[in-house]
Amino acid sequence: MLEQIRQWIERRRTGRTGNTAPENMPNPKTPGDQLLSECRLIVLDLETTGLHPNKDEVIAVGAVAINGGAIDLSDQFDLILRRPELDITKTVLIHGIGPEALTQGHETEDALLFLLEWMNGDPVLAYHSAFDQKFLEKTLKAELGYTQNHTWMDAAELLPAFFPNALTDGKGLDNWADHFGLEVSARHHAASDALATAELVLIALNKAHKNGLKTLRELHDKLRYHRRLKDIHRM
C-alpha cells in the first residue's frame, strides 16, 4: 500500500491528478438502496494521543474495506501519522517512504487527502464510532478544511442489535471478540483493531442477512431504531 501512496503523492506533485482539492474529493454516500451484499463499507480505527478531541491528536489510522460481504485485504489502509515519542508535531512519519518523496510541510495533508480518496465517500463503521468520528472530522477540517459528513455507524451498537441475548462480559471490543473467539493479532494497533472490528461486522452482517435485511438503509434504520429503544429503556 505504501507503494500506492508513494505513487499517488508522485502523481499529485507532478500535477497529473487534478481533483485533489478538498472540494473535489468524493462526496459521502447516504444510506440508500445499496445492497449490503454488494456495497463497500469502511471499518476504521484511530489511535490518538488522548481522549479529548479538542486537545489530542490522531497518531495512526487503520482501516479495512468490506467489499460484497468480505474483508478484502488488498484494499486496506495502515498509516502512522505521528509518533508522539518523537515529539515532532505536524510531521507525518509514513514508514518506508523516504523524505525525498514528501513535500516539506504537506505530509499530514497528503496522507489525509489520500485517506479521503481511499474512503471514496463510503459509509464508515467503527467501534464506539462517535470517538473516531469526532477526531477524524476535526482533523480533516483543521488540515484540509474538509467539512462534509460521512455516514457513520457504530459497531458497538451493531452487535447488541443483532445479538441481543449474547452473554458478553462487557460492551467493549475485547468482550465481543472474546465472545466470538476472535484472535486479535496486536490489540491497540489501529489496523489490527480495525480488522477485529471488521470481523465482528461480518458476523453481524451475516445475521442481518438471515434476518432479511438487504439494503444499507434497512441496516441504518435498524440501528437507529435500536438506539431509540435503548434511550426509551434508559428513561
Next chain:
Amino acid sequence: MTAANQDTTRPQNTRSIMSFLQAHAPFSNMGDDHLAHFAEHATLRFYADGDVVLSAEDGIVHRFYVVKQGRIRGERHNEKAEKTETTFEISQGECFPLAAIIGERPTRTLHRAAGDTFCLSIEQNTFVTLISESESFRDFCLRGVSSLLDQVNQRIQTGAMASMGSSISLSTPLERYALRNPIVCSPDLPIRKAVARMHENNVGSIVITDDSRHPTGIFTLRDLRTMIAEETCTLDSPVRQIMTKDPCCLTAQADAFDAAMLMAEHHFAHLCVVDEDNRLIGMVSERDLFSLQRVDLVNLARTIGTATHLRTLVSLRTDVSRLVDAMMAHGADSGQVVKIITTLNDVTVRRVLELNIKKNDPGIPFTWLTFGSEGRQEQTLLTDQDNGILFQTPEGMTEDQVREKLLPFARVVNDELAECGFTLCKGNIMASNPKLCLSDQEWDDWFIRFIDASTPQNLVYSSIFLDMRAVFGPKEHLDELLDRVSTRVRKNALFQKMLAGNAFQRKPALTMFRNFRFVSEGKKHGLDLKRQGLAPFVEAVRVFALANGVKSANTLERMNELVQKNVFDAKDAAAWKDAYSLIQAIRMRSHQEMLERGEELTNYINPDDLNQLDRRILRESFRQAQRLQQKLEVTYQL
C-alpha cells in the same frame, strides 16, 4: 530495500496473516514473499454455523480457501443409507478444495461451516501464481495430504537414521543394486572344481544352472564346511549331490524388503535374481542389502534360530530393538517393521519350543497357537504373550491325560518366553492355562459356544481368539478349525451385529469438536495410541473380514482382501491403511524413544510433544477411524 526494512513496510494486518499462515503446513515451508503475496490478495469471509461455504451448485471453483478460525465439514449424501455422511473435516490452518480448483471443476462435496468460521481465500489467478512460483506449495497442492505424510515419514526415517549413517532405502528395487555377476557351474562339475572356481573369483557361493541358465541349486562355503565335517561325500562327487536344490529366487523388480524377509525366513545369506523367464541374472547377498548396517536381520534371525541356550535368546532381544531402529532408518514403513518384529518373535518362540522339546519332549505332537496382535502379525516391541495349544488326542488317551503331559511343558515355555521379554499375560491367555490347551474337538466346541451363545463378556475375547495363527507344529488342523469358525460367523448375523456393536465402542481419540480426547485414568493429557488409535481400525476391520470370509488375520492384508471382495472402496481403504500405518509408526517411534531414555514402554503419548504436522496428521488418522466406524454403523444399523 533490505529484507528487514521490507518487513516493517508491510501493513500490520498483512504481517499478522503471514504469521498465521506460517504456523501451518504447507505455508510453513513457503518463503516470505509468497506468503505476503497470499496475504495481500486474500479475502476474509465469515460463515455462521451451518452456512454452506461451497457446493456443487456454485459451479467451477474459482477460489482457494484456508480456514482461519472454526471448522469446515464435508458432506456427502449416502443414497443407500438415506442420510448425509460427514466425509472429512477441515480445521484451522487447513485448505480446501484442492482437487476441484486444480481440476477446474465444481466441488463434489458440500462444504459447510461447523461452528462460526472465518476463511481466508484467494482467487484462482493468485493461486496459480503461487503454484508456479513456490515449489513447496505446488508439491502440496498436487500431492495433497500425502505429501505431508511423506514429510512425517521422512522425519521418522531421519530420526532413526541419525545413528545409522546410511541412505539406502528398503524399497529400492533389486535391479538398482550392483548385482554381483553370478559364478555358475553345471550340476555335473566335481565339487573340487566348483570350489576352485569360487576361490578364483573370491566368492562364497556358486549357483548351479541348467542349460537354459535356470538356477537349479546353490552351493556355499557353509555347505563345504558341513560336508567336510560330517563327511557326507567326497570332493570328486558332482556338485548336484551336495547343493541346496531350488534356491530362493526373486525378480529384479522385487525390492530389498522382499529380499530381506525371504532371507530372514529361510536363514539364507544369498538370493538369486532372475528375469521373467526365470533365467539367472545376478546374485544379491545380505551384505549387499545392509552393507552399512551394524545389526542385520538375516544374521539375527539365524542366530536366534540356532541359539542353543535360553541365555543367548534373552541377550539377543536387545538386538531386535536395534534392528527396528535400523529398519526404520532404511525406510521400512510401519507395516514392514511390525512384520519384521513378528518374524523375529516367531523365530524366538519356535526356538524356545525346540530347545524345550530337545530337553524334555512331552511326546505328543501339538500346534502352538498365537492370538491377538501376534496372531495378526502386528507386534511391536511392547508385547505380551497370548498363546495356546491345539492337539490331536492320540488313540487310547483322554484329553485330560494329554493335558497332563502338555501343561507342565507349556508352563516352562511360558516362563522362558517371559525371560525373553514377552511379558506374561495378565489375563492368563497362555498355553499353560488348561482352558487354552485343547484338542481340536474341544476348540470346536469352544467356538460354537463363543459364537452361538455370545455374551457381552465373551465379546471381550473376540479381539484375541478371532485373530489366531499357528507358529509351530502342523497347520492343517488349525486351518480346518478356522474354516468352520469362518462359516459359522458368516451364517450368524446376530453374532456379527454384536461384534460390530463391540467394535463400535472403541472410540478413536477425538471429541465431537475434533480435539483430542484424552484418557482419564491417571494419565493426564495422554493419548493411548493402541486403544484409542489402532484398536478402532483393528476391531472394525475384523468384523468385515469375518463376515466376508477373509482368511488373513493381518489388518492391512484384511483391508486389501476386502477391497478385492468389493466390500471396501479402494480409495477409502487406501486412506484407512495410511492412517492406520501412521498411528503405528508414531507409536513405534515413541517406543524407540522410550527405550533410548531407559523408560518402561507404554502406548501413551502426549500430543503436545508432537509437532504441528504430526498432530494434524494424527488427528486426520483418527478421523479416518471415525469414518470406518460410520461404515460399520451403516452396515450393521447400530
